[in-house]
Amino acid sequence: MRYLLKSLLIFLLAALFEVGGGYLVWIWLKEGKSLFIGLFGMLCLCIYGIIATFQIEGFGRVYAAYGGIFVVFSIIWAMLLDGFSPDRWDIIGAFVILAGVFLMYMPR
Numbered sequence: 001m002r003y004l005l006k007s008l009l010i011f012l013l014a015a016l017f018e019v020g021g022g023y024l025v026w027i028w029l030k031e032g033k034s035l036f037i038g039l040f041g042m043l044c045l046c047i048y049g050i051i052a053t054f055q056i057e058g059f060g061r062v063y064a065a066y067g068g069i070f071v072v073f074s075i076i077w078a079m080l081l082d083g084f085s086p087d088r089w090d091i092i093g094a095f096v097i098l099a100g101v102f103l104m105y106m107p108r
Contacts (some may be wrong), residue, residue: 025042049074
């Protein structure tokens with residue numbers, strides 16, 4: 001249980017830096033925000049790459065499981081900061097993806 005919580009916290013921190021960094025680069029290029037916004041976004045993306053290495057498992061399983069966390073976190077980010085309203089298919093898809101993530105944590 002402790003391993004699962006630690007792993008999920010690392011995923012959430014990684015998602016914050018990846019989605020946040022990607023969003024900053026997006027608004028820099030798509031909305032004409034300051035270059036410093038874009039550079040800070042790029043720094044966040046680099047930090048995300050480092051955070052992911054704190055996971056215990058190997059690269060393949062970590063990045064596959066993180067992909068699901070990324071999708072769900074991206075939807076939440078877009079809802080809170082970009083005015084996105086997910087429809088029922090977005091929500092169902094997010095739950096299906098999360099189920100897949102949790103299957104990857106099953107004992108081997």
